[in-house]
Amino acid sequence: MGHAQRTGTTRHRSALLPPRTGTAARRAPAPSPRPPHPRPRTTRLRRALLSALLTAAIVTPLAGAARPQIPAPPPAILSTPLTPSTLPSAYEANRRNATEAARMAAVHGDAHRAAADRVLAAPSRRLLAFDGRGTGQATEVLGDLTHAEHIAVLVPGSDTTLDTYARFHRAASALYTHLTHRTGPAHGPRVAVIAWLGYETPATVSTTVTTTTRADEAAPRLRALVRRLRTLAPAGTHLSLLCHSYGSVVCGRAAPGLDADDIALVGSPGTGADSVAALHTRARVWAARGSDDWVADVPHVRAGLFGTTVGFGTDPVSTAFGARVFDAADADHSGYFTPGSASLANLARITLDHPREVTRG
Numbered sequence: 001m002g003h004a005q006r007t008g009t010t011r012h013r014s015a016l017l018p019p020r021t022g023t024a025a026r027r028a029p030a031p032s033p034r035p036p037h038p039r040p041r042t043t044r045l046r047r048a049l050l051s052a053l054l055t056a057a058i059v060t061p062l063a064g065a066a067r068p069q070i071p072a073p074p075p076a077i078l079s080t081p082l083t084p085s086t087l088p089s090a091y092e093a094n095r096r097n098a099t100e101a102a103r104m105a106a107v108h109g110d111a112h113r114a115a116a117d118r119v120l121a122a123p124s125r126r127l128l129a130f131d132g133r134g135t136g137q138a139t140e141v142l143g144d145l146t147h148a149e150h151i152a153v154l155v156p157g158s159d160t161t162l163d164t165y166a167r168f169h170r171a172a173s174a175l176y177t178h179l180t181h182r183t184g185p186a187h188g189p190r191v192a193v194i195a196w197l198g199y200e201t202p203a204t205v206s207t208t209v210t211t212t213t214r215a216d217e218a219a220p221r222l223r224a225l226v227r228r229l230r231t232l233a234p235a236g237t238h239l240s241l242l243c244h245s246y247g248s249v250v251c252g253r254a255a256p257g258l259d260a261d262d263i264a265l266v267g268s269p270g271t272g273a274d275s276v277a278a279l280h281t282r283a284r285v286w287a288a289r290g291s292d293d294w295v296a297d298v299p300h301v302r303a304g305l306f307g308t309t310v311g312f313g314t315d316p317v318s319t320a321f322g323a324r325v326f327d328a329a330d331a332d333h334s335g336y337f338t339p340g341s342a343s344l345a346n347l348a349r350i351t352l353d354h355p356r357e358v359t360r361g
Contacts, residue, residue, distance in 0.1 A: 070113050072101040072132030084146040084232055087126075091141075094127035095120075101132030116162050128194070135200060136162030139225065140169070142176040143192035150179070150238045151229060152351040153194045153260075155222065157245025157267070158204045160197055168195055171337035175242070178339070178348045191351070192233075196225060202246060210310045212249055212272045219254035226259050238353045240264065241283075244336060245295065249312055256280040262350050264288070266328065266336040266343060269298045270312025276322040286350055287316035287323035288343055288361055290331025317361065325361040326350075 076093040080086045102117035117132055119125075120140070129139040145151070152175060156168050172195035179191040199218030202208035222241075229239065240262040243251035251263055252271025256279065263279075264286040265271065276285045289296060300315040314321045328336060328343035336343040342359065349357045 069134060070110050070132070070136075071104045071108055072117075072136075073097060073104065074133070075129065075131045082228065082232070087146060087232065090128065091126045094130040095123070095125060098127065098130050098132065101130075105132070113163060116165055119166070120162075129198065132162065136165070136197070137199070138162065138165060138195070138197050140172070140195040141192060142172055142195065143180075144190075145192045145194075145229070145232050146234075147190060148192035148233050148237055149190045150240075150352050151192045151194060151233060152179075152240045152242050152347070153196050153222075153225070153229070155196055155241060155243040155247035155250055156201060157247045158202045158206075158209050160201045162197075165197060167334075168197060171195075171244075174337045174339050174344060175347060175351070178344055179351060182348055182352065194225075194229070196222070198222065198225060199250065209246060212253060212312070215246070215249040215253045215272065218250045222250060222254040223258055230259055238262075238351075240351045242266070242347055242351070243268070245269065245333065248316065252279060252312075255283070258283070261353070262286065264326075264347060264350050265316045265323065266347070267293050267295050267331075267333050268312075268316045269295055270300055270314060271316060272312050274314045275320065284355065285323045286326055286358070287321070288326045288328035288331075288336070288346070289317050290328040290333075290335060290343065292330050292332040292335070293328075294333055324355075324358070327359040327361045 076097040078086070078090055078093060080089070082090055098117050098121035102114045102121060105111075105117055106114035113132075113136075120127060120130065120138060126141040126145075127138060128141055128145075129137070131137045154168070154172050154175070160168050172193050176191070176193040179193070183191060198221050200214060202214045208214050226239065226241075230237075233239075238261050239259070241251050241258075241260050242264045243266070245267045246269070248265040248268035248271055251265065252273050255263065255271075255273075258281060260281070260283045262285075263281065263283045266288050268287060268289070271279065273279050279285060299311060300313065300318075316323050317325050326343075326346045328346070329341065331338070331341060331343045335341060336347070338344060346358050349355070
């Protein structure tokens with residue numbers, strides 16, 4: 001789940017059956033009076049989820065078929081192991097790869113993707129990884145990773161691809177700007193933000209957005225990234241994962257054994273776990289949801305359908321889940337990294353390891 005907007009009502013209601021007419025209606029016996037008996041909540045939710053799955057199963061293949069795969073070179077192969085001293089050459093190799101991806105996309109006739117690739121290939125961009133094939137993946141560093149005392153890793157939700165990467169980059173840039181202003185010019189290089197588009201995110205309207213499948217595929221990649229960051233950053237660096245929407249499912253699946261100090265879940269539909277304890281992490285776990293976020297209307301349940309599990313369980317901002325709930329004011333689903341917002345300020349405090357300054361929700 002990512003940047004879909006709320007339209008109309010988002011709560012599911014039972015369909016009304018049309019009245020009987022003609023002979024069948026006249027012969028039908030009058031129903032015996034009985035008090036109203038609402039359908040059990042679990043049954044209603046399963047019907048709603050099943051309806052969403054069936055709709056997605058029809059819509060998604062049609063939408064996907066409308067756009068052929070965009071050609072791109074395979075990811076750059078680094079000639080030396082990735083270390084603090086070889087980071088600049090790795091950045092350069094990935095920028096060259098993005099430049100070639102832009103050229104191939106342009107030849108293919110996809111001007112939008114070509115433009116997105118060219119932006120990432122700019123000399124100022126620090127690409128820890130880049131893959132222009134398919135929907136695309138990229139890991140970008142904002143700041144000086146090798147001297148950072150505080151690192152935030154942003155994990156995005158659904159519909160985040162190279163085609164929409166500019167939106168994701170704006171969120172990372174807003175956080176980095178806030179952090180550097182907060183710490184002051186003298187300490188600016190001591191913070192870094194990692195924009196991690198390191199997995200194939202699900203589409204907002206799809207069957208995959210209702211299951212942990214993509215998150216299960218992404219979890220080992222996120223763990224590998226954190227291990228790599230630990231080797232590139234100074235010893236003792238404070239590392240936080242800031243996980244948005246479906247990205248919080250990824251963080252939940254990656255949490256066991258993950259070497260992170262804080263995990264913050266924003267706009268989360270759930271993590272696939274029923275409680276913080278079930279995440280099996282040493283990290284402090286935070287959660288927030290803005291009052292204008294449509295994800296509040298998503299049923300926080302798990303249900304078995306057709307041999308798979310749909311839904312992500314307990315609401316992360318509920319008392320039952322046990323996270324440290326912080327204030328996100330009136331943020332909508334796309335507004336958690338808006339400059340000047342309460343949620344951005346609190347995410348910065350979490351990143352800088354100032355838990356006492358985080359305002360609670």
